[in-house]
Amino acid sequence: MLEICCPFCGRRNESEFSYGGPAAMRRPERPEDLSAEDWVEYLTVPSNPLGPVLEHWWHARGCGAWITVRRDTGTHEIKPDSDDA
Amino acid sequence: MRYDASVAKQELQALFDIKGRADEVREYLAGVARLLPGSPCTFAADGSRTIYFLGRSHWLLRAPLEQEIGLLEELRPDDATEELSVVLVSDSYAFFEISGTDAPDIVSIASPLDIGSRAFPEFGATFTEAFGIKALLARKPGDRGAYELAVDRSYENMVAEYFRRILR
Numbered sequence: 401m402l403e404i405c406c407p408f409c410g411r412r413n414e415s416e417f418s419y420g421g422p423a424a425m426r427r428p429e430r431p432e433d434l435s436a437e438d439w440v441e442y443l444t445v446p447s448n449p450l451g452p453v454l455e456h457w458w459h460a461r462g463c464g465a466w467i468t469v470r471r472d473t474g475t476h477e478i479k480p481d482s483d484d485a
Numbered sequence: 486m487r488y489d490a491s492v493a494k495q496e497l498q499a500l501f502d503i504k505g506r507a508d509e510v511r512e513y514l515a516g517v518a519r520l521l522p523g524s525p526c527t528f529a530a531d532g533s534r535t536i537y538f539l540g541r542s543h544w545l546l547r548a549p550l551e552q553e554i555g556l557l558e559e560l561r562p563d564d565a566t567e568e569l570s571v572v573l574v575s576d577s578y579a580f581f582e583i584s585g586t587d588a589p590d591i592v593s594i595a596s597p598l599d600i601g602s603r604a605f606p607e608f609g610a611t612f613t614e615a616f617g618i619k620a621l622l623a624r625k626p627g628d629r630g631a632y633e634l635a636v637d638r639s640y641e642n643m644v645a646e647y648f649r650r651i652l653r
Contacts, residue, residue, distance in 0.1 A: 408525050408540060408541050409525065409526055410604070411599070411604075412613070413597040413598070413614070415597060415614050416597075416613060416614050461612065461618075461619040462611065462612050463525075463526075463540035463543065463611075464540050
């Protein structure tokens with residue numbers, strides 16, 4: 401079980417949060433030009449590199465804040481993104 | 486194993502959900518409550534009225550039901566500024582009080598929240614997870630360490646049954 405630090409509530413159990421997707425992903429410049437397959441790829445297949453990734457999490461069962469965290473996919477170490485800290 | 490604890494469902498109370506910038510909310514509530522919580526995830530009790538500070542811009546005001554009409558007249562939700570949201574939600578939550586020596590054990594069964602006295606001291610109040618659903622948990626002051634747990638009223642019977650099974 402992960403522990404995620406909410407800027408308002410402090411360290412909380414992962415089960416209080418909902419995953420909100422990768423934070424650094426850019427929407428394609430012209431979505432209307434994409435094939436259906438490419439759009440599905442963009443929407444539902446986030447990259448999963450080994451190492452630190454930037455993610456959005458929603459404190460759905462807590463204060464309701466959206467936060468950005470840096471999670472290491474290898475170690476599960478979680479740090480707040482500097483913008484939220 | 487039997488726990489030395491009891492769970493009591495609380496009577497319906499007046500409850501106002503207030504959202505807005507902290508300084509505006511403080512000014513707005515100053516007329517109805519003298520004591521406001523200063524820190525995130527805490528509550529302050531001022532006589533019969535309690536104010537919970539639950540999110541960066543989220544507060545709950547709780548009072549006995551007989552004060553509901555008077556508070557509506559005092560707070561005048563319809564006249565609140567554009568930056569404030571004030572909604573009467575008295576019927577939306579069901580409150581349970583968990584008291585007794587083993588009350589912390591009961592709360593720990595229900596919720597993954599760290600309720601150690603440093604992480605969640607007296608006058609602590611926060612939304613968290615309990616029995617798998619979103620719940621408001623508050624730690625009352627006093628030697629006996631009582632807690633209050635509030636859930637969406639649609640879960641009231643389910644949560645009451647969970648407590649009954651834990652305590653039987």
